[in-house]
Amino acid sequence: MKFESKTLGILGGGQLGRMSAIAAAELGIRVHIYCPDEDSPAGQVAVKTFIGSYDDKKKLMAFADSVDVVSYEFENIPVDTVRYIGEYKPVYPDGKLLEIAQNRISEKRFLNDIGIPTTRWLPIRSPSDLEEALRETGLGEVILKTTRFGYDGKGQLVHRAGDDPKKSWKRLGSRELILEEPVDFDCEVSVIVARDKKGQSALYGPVRNEHKNHILWQSTVSASIPDKTAKQARGIALLLAAKVDLVGVLGLEMFVAKDGRILANEIAPRTHNSGHWTIDACAVSQFEQHVRTVCGLPVGSPERHSDAVMTNLLGGDVRKMAKWYATKDGCIHLYGKSEVRAGRKMGHVTVLKPLTKTE
8 A cells, every 4th residue: 555645736936935845845745846946945956846937837737737736935925826737726724814914005905994002003105195204193204115025134125314315215116105104113913824724723923033133043932021921922823814715834022011011013915034943943844834734734843842042044154154063952953055145044043952941
């Protein structure tokens, strides 16, 4: 009798797909990758890689024919691609969540509509909209962001009263922006939710996050925030997962304001950088949860056996590995990227610490 193994297709070839493919292999699940790049981080560890553009329907069809179920590893996959594949094979999470997460206005509006608070925001579709918004809000400083394709600090700037709105508009080079009121926050946290087809959920965090030049640098768990705040953050993430009928994994970034409020910031409809520590500190990592849930398996236990500090290796950090190789309880993960660029995520290191409290 043969063991029947599923084949999971992943759209995107980055490090999140790589770590999901490794987790899948440990469950006896094969992974096929579809992405436009040769020698991608995920392709290096997958059983098969299809190289093509995300609008090449012939290649997409060949990819879909080769797998049982499909997921994606970053949120800039075109929604039309997901919907096209969804006509032939199940895709998780579905296109609805992806579409919400791809546009910051849709994202903020959806969060507010389901009762999840965010910072004050307004859509900006012209320089005159920006002038009017500053008059309307009375704010002396705002954050302007493109509504699509912004990440790691890209596609955003600070605009102050007295700045030329036309210059700010031109710098961002988009037809649609979102204005956000700056948040006076104590810390930024994230919660990661895995949810299976039966509606059972598993949670990681809250995790405390620190950034360098708008790029996530370190994630620490336990987050060292009040129990009441942590419980509220987990409740918000669970509400979001239920409202989008999640099958898969999502991350929700939140601000803990100095006045005690929790304000949702961004949805990631996928595994999240702030959850990389789960590979080494938990019985079941976020990546195994991703594979389990989209392949029809039940969620596993998210319980952690250690506290952890995860540090991203950004750009040239990867050339300074000697200290990490010598670090006690350090767990090194390199992504197989050959080109070193400033700010590029080349890998991460998780340093384990004795468990101080469960959450």
